[in-house]
Amino acid sequence: MKENTRQRLIDATYEEVYSHGYQGAALADILANAGVHKGSMYHFFPNKKEMALSAIKEKIAQRFATRYQAIKESDGDYLKQLFVMLRDGNIRDFKRGCPLANLVQEMSNIDEDFDRTLKVIYAQFRKVFKSIYDEAVRAGEMRECDTRQLALFSVALLEGAILSAKASGDSRDYFDSVEMLISYIESYKHG
Amino acid sequence: MKENTRQRLIDATYEEVYSHGYQGAALADILANAGVHKGSMYHFFPNKKEMALSAIKEKIAQRFATRYQAIKESDGDYLKQLFVMLRDGNIRDFKRGCPLANLVQEMSNIDEDFDRTLKVIYAQFRKVFKSIYDEAVRAGEMRECDTRQLALFSVALLEGAILSAKASGDSRDYFDSVEMLISYIESYKHG
């Protein structure tokens, strides 16, 4: 039962924070959705902030890692797989945007602990992209280039594309942006 | 005195919301910074939300409009001017990020009134970019292309670049991203 309760809290916290931001996340709602009482929550976490940080670390980091790590660790067609993933609208929630970007925008300049935590996750995110490009270069799918820069550019555009769709309320803005990114990356293909 | 008070409230609200987000903006702090008493504020605005929406409209919209409008309405070297602006780090606050993006991320999926207001500003933003590219095409600075798409791509990357710098705490991420965008746009130059 112990791990169950803790996990329900993590899940509910992640959802609440994703939907309303950290500052807008009401502890009462988290508890109601998790079906956990207040005192019980304070048995597992010292306060709201630590619980939110745990939820972020465990949910977002893991999500990014598994999603892109799979591509990196496959045995070929790295770029093709990356493009499939970028084009997949089903893994995105355009209404709510990017969980990581939302939190960076809201919290990075407000709270040091959030800042530290988000820095790590964001760096991981970029690193995974770089790794995929490194593999692609090694496999001869694209020519030698500054993969770190390309990863930065890709992540920036990806985040901007998600933001555009959220701002306009039109998911086509995401797909159009991503399509342009893909054709840009394709210009790095062998040739 | 009347307009003075109102303007101080708008300015202080904008700063507070920019720094802490709307949900984290404390009315008490806004009032203290503006040097205005509570009842006085409620004479000018019906509530906190309307005051914030007014601040957003008046400050952000105007800011974007004037900043980019000037380029659009100049008489040549459109791309060159745009690049100068993009490269200008002095007009950016990398710690706090983009005032528009911050609010979109925080509020678009939470509150309809914010959503409507931000949609308008974001559309304006993209439209100004498109207009600059249209002028550049007309002036023969770049070849015919889908300027709407190019504007979308540019704005997405710009917002992503600002986010990257905020997330990593390193403004070079912004400059590097923007440099890549510029060289991409230059590939549209006549030839």
Add this chain to the structure above:
DNA sequence: ATACGATTTGACCAAATAGTCAAGAGGGTA
């Protein structure tokens, strides 16, 4: 069965929050 640490319960608290309001100050006009 008993004991004991890990969990759960829900009432309670202090602080902060946005918003209200009645009284008054100020300045212009008749």
Add this chain to the structure above:
DNA sequence: TACCCTCTTGACTATTTGGTCAAATCGTAT
């Protein structure tokens, strides 16, 4: 001077917030 409308003052309220705590319960090992 008297009037009136705009604006200001600051005390007050209702509500929500995150957080505390002591007592009850559960689960398991002895």
